[in-house]
Amino acid sequence: GQNIDQPTEMTATEGAIVQINCTYQTSGFNGLFWYQQHAGEAPTFLSYNVLDGLEEKGRFSSFLSRSKGYSYLLLKELQMKDSASYLCAVRDSDYKLSFGAGTTVTVRA
Amino acid sequence: IAGITQAPTSQILAAGRRMTLRCTQDMRHNAMYWYRQDLGLGLRLIHYSNTAGTTGKGEVPDGYSVSRANTDDFPLTLASAVPSQTSVYFCASSETGDTDTQYFGPGTRLTVL
Numbered sequence: 001g002q003n004i005d006q007p008t009e010m011t012a013t014e015g016a017i018v019q020i021n022c023t024y025q026t027s028g029f030n031g032l033f034w035y036q037q038h039a040g041e042a043p044t045f046l047s048y049n050v051l052d053g054l055e056e057k058g059r060f061s062s063f064l065s066r067s068k069g070y071s072y073l074l075l076k077e078l079q080m081k082d083s084a085s086y087l088c089a090v091r092d093s094d095y096k097l098s099f100g101a102g103t104t105v106t107v108r109a
Numbered sequence: 110i111a112g113i114t115q116a117p118t119s120q121i122l123a124a125g126r127r128m129t130l131r132c133t134q135d136m137r138h139n140a141m142y143w144y145r146q147d148l149g150l151g152l153r154l155i156h157y158s159n160t161a162g163t164t165g166k167g168e169v170p171d172g173y174s175v176s177r178a179n180t181d182d183f184p185l186t187l188a189s190a191v192p193s194q195t196s197v198y199f200c201a202s203s204e205t206g207d208t209d210t211q212y213f214g215p216g217t218r219l220t221v222l
């Protein structure tokens with residue numbers, strides 16, 4: 001089966017930086033995704049990593065180390081609207097996504 | 110407006126009743142998926158379809174069935190609902206079934222009493 005771990009909750013201050021870690025053990029690997037999900041809404045795509053290294057997209061960056069089964073999502077210059085759940089998902093050898101339980105980030109003024 | 114629509118938005122259902130959740134996309138995506146999301150468990154794949162006319166089982170398929178008669182529609186049926194099927198159901202689609210990003214619909218909140 002798949003095992004994807006990420007912290008349940010994180011709290012940070014507006015303007016700060018938060019790093020959400022994700023570790024995984026899956027049957028095969030064909031990429032790692034990060035999604036953002038606001039309460040009561042659908043998950044929306046944030047980033048995709050398939051090779052080792054850092055992918056930067058504005059205030060959000062995502063890092064992958066395949067040998068360590070590890071990824072992180074970095075949120076910079078936090079804004080109140082960044083309060084949401086962040087989902088780590090791994091695409092396995094069957095090209096299906098397995099999701100972690102999500103990390104709820106609360107941004108405080 | 111391009112995207113995925115789901116209906117109904119929410120539903121309360123008596124146990125034992127039959128229910129079909131509807132999902133339609135207008136992006137001409139080949140692959141479609143049904144997930145359920147439960148607190149503390151994350152999204153879990155119920156069924157998927159890589160192309161019209163084909164379907165496959167995901168991680169938690171028991172009690173659910175799907176069909177894919179055309180590219181746009183992917184209904185999910187609960188033949189005889191049970192309380193453990195109380196959940197939020199998300200439909201998603203991707204251009205193909207392997208290398209592409211999945212995009213999610215707004216979800217259906219289902220309560221089975």
